[in-house]
Amino acid sequence: MPAYKEMSVEELEALKKDLEKEFKKIKAKGLKLDMSRGKPSALQLNISMGMMDVLHSGCDMAGEEGVDCRNYGVLDGIKEAKQLLADMMEVPKDNIIIFGNSSLNVMYDTIARSMTHGVMGGTPWAKLDKVKFLCPVPGYDRHFAITEHFGIEMINVPMTPTGPDMDMVEKLVSEDEAIKGIWCVPKYSNPQGITYSDETVHRFAKLKPAAEDFRIFWDNAYGIHHLYEDKQDYLIEILMECKKEGHPDMVYKFSSTSKISFPGSGIAAIAASDANLAEIRRQMKIQTIGHDKVNQLRHVRFFGDIHGMVKHMRKHADILRPKFEMVLSTLDRELTGLGIGSWIAPRGGYFISFDAMEGCAKAIVAKAKEAGLVMTDAGATYPNGNDPKDSNIRIAPSYPTLEELKLAGEIFVLSVKLVSIDKLLGKL
Amino acid sequence: MPAYKEMSVEELEALKKDLEKEFKKIKAKGLKLDMSRGKPSALQLNISMGMMDVLHSGCDMAGEEGVDCRNYGVLDGIKEAKQLLADMMEVPKDNIIIFGNSSLNVMYDTIARSMTHGVMGGTPWAKLDKVKFLCPVPGYDRHFAITEHFGIEMINVPMTPTGPDMDMVEKLVSEDEAIKGIWCVPKYSNPQGITYSDETVHRFAKLKPAAEDFRIFWDNAYGIHHLYEDKQDYLIEILMECKKEGHPDMVYKFSSTSKISFPGSGIAAIAASDANLAEIRRQMKIQTIGHDKVNQLRHVRFFGDIHGMVKHMRKHADILRPKFEMVLSTLDRELTGLGIGSWIAPRGGYFISFDAMEGCAKAIVAKAKEAGLVMTDAGATYPNGNDPKDSNIRIAPSYPTLEELKLAGEIFVLSVKLVSIDKLLGKL
Numbered sequence: 001m002p003a004y005k006e007m008s009v010e011e012l013e014a015l016k017k018d019l020e021k022e023f024k025k026i027k028a029k030g031l032k033l034d035m036s037r038g039k040p041s042a043l044q045l046n047i048s049m050g051m052m053d054v055l056h057s058g059c060d061m062a063g064e065e066g067v068d069c070r071n072y073g074v075l076d077g078i079k080e081a082k083q084l085l086a087d088m089m090e091v092p093k094d095n096i097i098i099f100g101n102s103s104l105n106v107m108y109d110t111i112a113r114s115m116t117h118g119v120m121g122g123t124p125w126a127k128l129d130k131v132k133f134l135c136p137v138p139g140y141d142r143h144f145a146i147t148e149h150f151g152i153e154m155i156n157v158p159m160t161p162t163g164p165d166m167d168m169v170e171k172l173v174s175e176d177e178a179i180k181g182i183w184c185v186p187k188y189s190n191p192q193g194i195t196y197s198d199e200t201v202h203r204f205a206k207l208k209p210a211a212e213d214f215r216i217f218w219d220n221a222y223g224i225h226h227l228y229e230d231k232q233d234y235l236i237e238i239l240m241e242c243k244k245e246g247h248p249d250m251v252y253k254f255s256s257t258s259k260i261s262f263p264g265s266g267i268a269a270i271a272a273s274d275a276n277l278a279e280i281r282r283q284m285k286i287q288t289i290g291h292d293k294v295n296q297l298r299h300v301r302f303f304g305d306i307h308g309m310v311k312h313m314r315k316h317a318d319i320l321r322p323k324f325e326m327v328l329s330t331l332d333r334e335l336t337g338l339g340i341g342s343w344i345a346p347r348g349g350y351f352i353s354f355d356a357m358e359g360c361a362k363a364i365v366a367k368a369k370e371a372g373l374v375m376t377d378a379g380a381t382y383p384n385g386n387d388p389k390d391s392n393i394r395i396a397p398s399y400p401t402l403e404e405l406k407l408a409g410e411i412f413v414l415s416v417k418l419v420s421i422d423k424l425l426g427k428l
Numbered sequence: 429m430p431a432y433k434e435m436s437v438e439e440l441e442a443l444k445k446d447l448e449k450e451f452k453k454i455k456a457k458g459l460k461l462d463m464s465r466g467k468p469s470a471l472q473l474n475i476s477m478g479m480m481d482v483l484h485s486g487c488d489m490a491g492e493e494g495v496d497c498r499n500y501g502v503l504d505g506i507k508e509a510k511q512l513l514a515d516m517m518e519v520p521k522d523n524i525i526i527f528g529n530s531s532l533n534v535m536y537d538t539i540a541r542s543m544t545h546g547v548m549g550g551t552p553w554a555k556l557d558k559v560k561f562l563c564p565v566p567g568y569d570r571h572f573a574i575t576e577h578f579g580i581e582m583i584n585v586p587m588t589p590t591g592p593d594m595d596m597v598e599k600l601v602s603e604d605e606a607i608k609g610i611w612c613v614p615k616y617s618n619p620q621g622i623t624y625s626d627e628t629v630h631r632f633a634k635l636k637p638a639a640e641d642f643r644i645f646w647d648n649a650y651g652i653h654h655l656y657e658d659k660q661d662y663l664i665e666i667l668m669e670c671k672k673e674g675h676p677d678m679v680y681k682f683s684s685t686s687k688i689s690f691p692g693s694g695i696a697a698i699a700a701s702d703a704n705l706a707e708i709r710r711q712m713k714i715q716t717i718g719h720d721k722v723n724q725l726r727h728v729r730f731f732g733d734i735h736g737m738v739k740h741m742r743k744h745a746d747i748l749r750p751k752f753e754m755v756l757s758t759l760d761r762e763l764t765g766l767g768i769g770s771w772i773a774p775r776g777g778y779f780i781s782f783d784a785m786e787g788c789a790k791a792i793v794a795k796a797k798e799a800g801l802v803m804t805d806a807g808a809t810y811p812n813g814n815d816p817k818d819s820n821i822r823i824a825p826s827y828p829t830l831e832e833l834k835l836a837g838e839i840f841v842l843s844v845k846l847v848s849i850d851k852l853l854g855k856l
Binding site (some may be wrong): 019037039040042045048049050052053055056057059061068069070071073100102104105108109112115116117124126127142145146148149150210262263264265283286287288289290291292293309 | 435465467468470476477478480481483484485487489496497498499500501528529530533536537540543544545552554555570573574577590690691692693709714715717718719721722723758786851
C-alpha cells in the first residue's frame with residue numbers, strides 16, 4: 001500500500017468504500033469498551049490481593065519505632081514506609097514525606113499552598129497579577145486541570161524524543177519571573193512513554209530561573225513501571241542533581257504506589273530538600289493529624305522492601321507487555337508507510353501516544369466511538385484541552401483484555417484510515 | 429474544708445505546706461503521662477481489630493453497585509459507605525460525600541477552597557480585605573489553627589450551657605459581612621461536652637447572615653459517642669432545619685469514624701445541600717481521582733449498618749465511662765466547695781473541661797508537668813492560644829489506664845489547689 005497522500009482521488013474513494021464496509025462489519029460486533037484512562041486490569045489488581053491478608057486481627061500493629069499504627073500520631077509517615085518509598089524514589093529516607101492515597105492530591109495541595117501562602121517566604125501566588133506554568137506537550141491532563149483550576153497561565157513546550165525542548169525551557173524560565181513551575185513526567189512520560197535523557201535532566205538541574213520560587217514538579221509516576229526485563233530506561237535522580245548544582249530547593253518529586261498496589265488505595269509521597277519539607281510540614285500539621293498509617297504498614301508488610309516491590313512489578317509487566325505489543329503490532333502492520341500517523345513504542349508506563357495527520361484527532365476519536373470504542377478525548381493531552389494541531393491521541397492499553405484490545409486496535413486503525421482519507425479528500 | 433477565699437493567710441499557708449508535702453510524695457512516683465490529646469486507648473483500638481479480617485485475598489472486592497473497589501473510579505464514595513455514614517450523620521445518603529481518613533483535612537480543604545475560589549460564586553476570600561470567623565470558646569484548637577493559618581480574624585463567642593451565646597452570634601452575623609463562618613462542635617462539644625439545645629439549633633437555622641457566603645462549620649465529631657445507655661444527649665439535625673428555614677446551603681456538616689474505628693485510618697465525610705456538594709465535587713475532581721474505596725468497603729463490611737456501629741460504640745463507652753467517672757469523682761471529692769474551679773460532667777465525647785480561678789490555668793498545667801503529667805497547653809482551647817482569663821484547662825481521660833488516671837487526677841487537683849493558694853496569696 002502506498003502512502004495515502006500519493007494516491008489519486010479515485011484510489012482514495014475506492015479505498016474508502018472498502019474500509020467503510022470493514023468498519024460496518026466491525027461496528028456490528030457491538031463492542032463497548034472504555035479505553036479512556038490508564039486503569040490497571042483486574043488481573044493486575046489480583047496480584048496485590050495478598051495485601052488484604054498481611055494485617056489481621058491477631059497481628060502486631062506497631063511500627064518499627066514502636067508507634068501503634070492504629071492510633072493518632074506521626075505526621076509524615078512511619079519510618080519503614082519512608083524507607084520503602086524512598087528506595088522506590090531513589091532518595092534518602094529523610095527527604096520524604098508519606099501522604100494519603102493520591103499523589104495527584106499532593107500536587108494539587110502543593111499548588112494550593114503556593115497560591116495562599118507562597119513558596120518559602122515568597123509572595124502568595126494568589127496575590128500576583130500573573131502566574132505561569134510550563135507544560136510539556138503532549139502531557140498529563142490532570143496536571144493541566146490543576147493549573148487551569150487555579151487560573152495559572154499555561155505555556156506549551158513541545159516534547160522531543162529526549163524530553164521537553166530545553167532550549168525553550170531555559171530561555172523562558174530565565175527571562176520570565178511569572179513562570180513558577182513546570183509539569184514533568186520524566187520517565188515513561190504520559191502519554192508518549194519518553195524518558196528524559198541524561199542531558200535533559202542535567203539541564204533541568206542547571207536551570208537559572210528568574211523566579212526564586214520556581215519549582216520543577218517532577219511527577220515520577222512510572223519510575224519502576226517497566227515493560228521489559230532486558231530493555232529498560234534509566235533516569236538520572238533529579239534531587240541529587242539539583243543539590244549538586246546548588247539548587248537543592250528547586251524540585252518537588254512526586255510518586256505513589258497507585259499502579260503498584262491498588263489505584264486509590266495506595267500510598268503517595270513527596271521527596272524534596274530539607275527546607276522544602278520543613279515548609280510542607282508546617283502547613284501539613286494544620287491540615288491533618290496524619291495520614292493512614294495502617295495502610296502504610298500494610299504496604300511495608302506486603303512488599304517487605306524495594307526488592308519485593310521490584311519483583312512485584314515484573315508481574316505487572318508480564319500482564320501489560322502483551323497488551324502493549326498487541327496495540328503496537330496492529331499499528332505497525334496496518335499503518336506503517338501510509339503517512340497518516342506516527343507513534344512511539346514505549347518501554348514502560350501506561351500509554352501509547354499516537355500522532356495523526358493535523359486536524360484529524362477529534363474526528364478519529366469520534367469515529368472510534370461510533371464503533372463502541374471510547375478513547376481519551378482528543379485534546380486532553382494539551383492545556384485547556386486544546387491541541388493546536390488536533391493531532392495527538394492517547395492510547396491506554398492496560399484495562400481491556402487481549403481479545404478486546406485486538407478488536408479495539410482494528411477499530412482504531414480503521415478510524416484513522418477513514419478520517420485520514422476524508423482529510424485528504426477535503427471532506428473533513 | 430471551707431472555700432479557699434474565706435480562709436486566712438495563715439490558714440492558706442499552713443494548707444500549702446501540707447499540700448506541698450503531698451505533691452512531693454506523688455512527684456516521687458515518677459509518673460510520665462501524656463494526657464494532652466483525645467486519643468483512644470489501646471483497649472479501644474482492640475475492639476476494631478476485626479476490621480483487619482473482613483477483607484482478605486479470597487473475598488469479593490466489588491461494591492454493591494458492582495464497582496471494583498480496588499481500581500480507580502467513584503469520586504465521592506461507594507454507595508454503601510455513603511449509606512452508613514449518612515445514617516451516622518442523620519442525613520439522606522445523597523447529601524453526603526465520602527473523603528479520606530481525616531475530617532480535619534476536609535475542613536481545611538473547605539476553607540482553602542473558599543480562600544482561592546470563593547463560595548458559590550462569591551468573591552474568593554483571599555481577595556477580600558478582611559475575613560472573620562466566630563469561634564465559640566472554649567473550643568477545638570485545631571479548628572482555630574486552620575483559620576489562623578489562613579489569616580482569618582477570629583472572634584470569641586462565649587459558650588453557655590446550651591451552646592454558643594446566640595444573641596451575640598445573631599447580632600454579629602447579621603451585621604458584619606466579613607463574618608464568613610462559625611466553628612461548631614454541637615454535640616458533646618470539645619472541650620466542655622455540651623450539646624447544643626433545641627433552641628440553639630433552631631436559632632442557628634434561622635440566622636440571617638449579612639454575608640451570602642456565610643457557612644456554619646458543624647463538626648459533629650462526637651455524634652454517636654455516648655458514655656451512657658440511659659443518659660444521652662440529643663441534637664437536632666441541622667441540615668434539615670436549615671432547609672426548613674429556607675437556608676439549605678448555610679451549613680457544612682463534618683464527621684468521621686476516627687474515634688469509631690481507627691484514628692487516622694477511618695473514613696471522613698461531609699454532609700451538605702445539593703448545591704454545596706455540587707460545588708465541592710467540581711473542585712474535588714481536580715484534586716483527586718477518588719479516595720480509598722478499599723477502606724470504605726472495609727468499614728461497611730465490618731459495621732454492616734448503623735445498628736452495628738451503635739453496638740460498637742457501646743463497647744467504646746464501656747471502656748471510656750469508668751475513666752470519665754474516675755476523673756469526675758476525684759474532682760468532686762477534692763474540689764467541691766473550695767471555690768477554686770468548676771467543671772461539667774459530660775454524657776459523651778472525649779473531654780472534661782475545667783475552669784480554674786482566673787489567671788491560674790497556665791500555672792496549673794506547668795505544676796502538673798512538674799510531676800510528670802502533660803496536659804493540653806492552657807490557652808489551647810482559645811483562638812491563637814490565648815485564653816483571656818487564663819482559666820480553661822482541657823482534660824482528656826481516654827488514653828491513660830484507670831490506674832494512671834487515678835494518679836493523674838491526684839496530681840491535677842493538687843496542682844489546682846497549690847496554684848490557687850498562690851493566687852489568693854498574691855504570689856502568682
